[in-house]
Amino acid sequence: MAVKVLIVEDNPVARSFLCRVVRESFSDTIVITEAGDLESARRNIALQSGSTAVAPSDPFKLILVDLELPDGNGMELLGELARYPATKIVTTLYSDDDHLFPALQCGADGYLLKEDRFEVLVEELQKIVRGQPPLSPAIARRLLTHFRHGPTGGGDSGFTPLPSSGFQSSRPMPLGKGAPLDHERLTPRESEVLTYLSKGFTIKEIASLMGIKWFTVNDHIKSIYKKLNVSSRAEAAVLASKQGLV
Structure with a gap:
């Protein structure tokens, strides 16, 4: 099945x-839908203005969003x-x-210039595919500087994360001694993905081994992180090992 991608960009040259x-970027079969404004994007996602989208049977797996659009803000x-x-x-x-x-507070999983x-x-x-957030080099440096020194050179970053909405872009609580363990809620597929993750396989390698799309593996990893209350494959692997999951 082809991977569905939505590109929301008003400039035709930039969109192309x-x-x-x-x-x-991807070896999968890609089907791209283009939208030049918010109204077109909402129509393609079957989303009414002001409402919250839920998962359809065949959702877009990747959405690129421009921030400045003719009829509103991305x-x-x-x-x-x-x-x-x-x-x-x-x-x-x-x-x-x-x-x-x-943008990060609103749920962006990456930020590219x-x-x-x-x-x-x-790149x-x-x-x-490797389970890392796409960040332009200038943005990665800005984030590092911001959280290391704060926006005005002080120690306080001034950035307050929004409460978790259930979406993986909201960073889970750090793994600690009292972190809850919900491994019994992992599906068989998620347990298999976790095993491969713990052994150091990349998302693309896991997809090949399991005979599924890498976007599907990515979805499983998001679910695993949420259920185990971790934010990286290293944390997931350590917790899985301690609990005898792998």
């Missing part, structure tokens, strides 16, 4: 560029897609804190 980036769409099971990546020209952090070279964007987007 992003289409090429997506097709170059952050509106991110908020409406809080429960939608897609990897949501902001693609924008804005690299400032006033756009970056609100359209001004980056084609090869850089492809960053491919990180999804």
Whole structure:
């Protein structure tokens, strides 16, 4: 089955560029839907303005969202897609804190700058396959500086995460001594994915071994992280080993 991708971008040249980036990034069969404004995006997702999208039977697996659109702000769409099971990546020209952090709070799983070279964007987007957040190099440096020194050089970052909405982009609580263990809720498929993760296999290798799409493996990993209350494969592997899950 083809992987469905939605690109929300009002500039036709930028939209065509992003289409090429997506097709170059993944070996799967890709079906791309293009939307030039919020209304078109909502229509393609079967989403009414102001409502919250839920998962259809065949959802988009990847959504690229521009922040400035003719009929509104892309952050509106991110908020409406809080429960939608897609990897949501902001693609924008804005690299400032006033756009970056609100976008992450609204549920963005990555943040890419359209001004980056084609090869850089492809490399960053491919990180999804490895279970890493796609971040333009300038954004990664900005995040590091922000949380290390704070926006004005102090120790307080000024960034307050939103309460968890059930979507994986909201960072789970750190794994601690009293962290709850819900391994009994893992499905057989999730347990199999966790076993492979613990052995160091990449998402693409797991997909090949299990005979499923890597986007499906990515969905399983998100569910595992949420159920085990962890935020990385290292934490998941350690917890699984301690509890005898693998």
